Amino acid sequence: MFCKNCGKEIANDCINCPDCGAQLAYNDSDSIGWLCLGCCVPVAGLILYFVWKDQKPKSAKKALIGFFICVAFYVGIYAIYIIYFLLIMFLAGIASTL
Numbered sequence: 613m614f615c616k617n618c619g620k621e622i623a624n625d626c627i628n629c630p631d632c633g634a635q636l637a638y639n640d641s642d643s644i645g646w647l648c649l650g651c652c653v654p655v656a657g658l659i660l661y662f663v664w665k666d667q668k669p670k671s672a673k674k675a676l677i678g679f680f681i682c683v684a685f686y687v688g689i690y691a692i693y694i695i696y697f698l699l700i701m702f703l704a705g706i707a708s709t710l
């Protein structure tokens with residue numbers, strides 16, 4: 613990978629750039645954990661995103677993705693409820709006309 617700060621090519625597992633010392637970040641093995649955290653505790657995912665977006669952009673992004681997965685999940689459930697409700701109303705409307 614390349615350092616975001618100075619642009620030099622560095623080893624993928626570097627936490628700090630050996631050349632300019634910029635913090636690059638994060639332990640990849642933690643990434644799924646942050647995604648799960650963001651998913652289970654969306655508020656924490658959102659807070660972590662804003663706290664980390666500069667220092668740990670990839671972990672922050674994972675936390676944010678977790679947050680959006682959670683939001684999408686609830687929006688999906690809500691949409692299913694609405695569709696279900698409309699379907700029931702529709703079927704009830706048909707039944708009443710018969």
Ligand SMILES: [Zn+2]
Pocket residue numbers: 615616617618619620629630631632633634
């Ligand atoms: Zn650098």
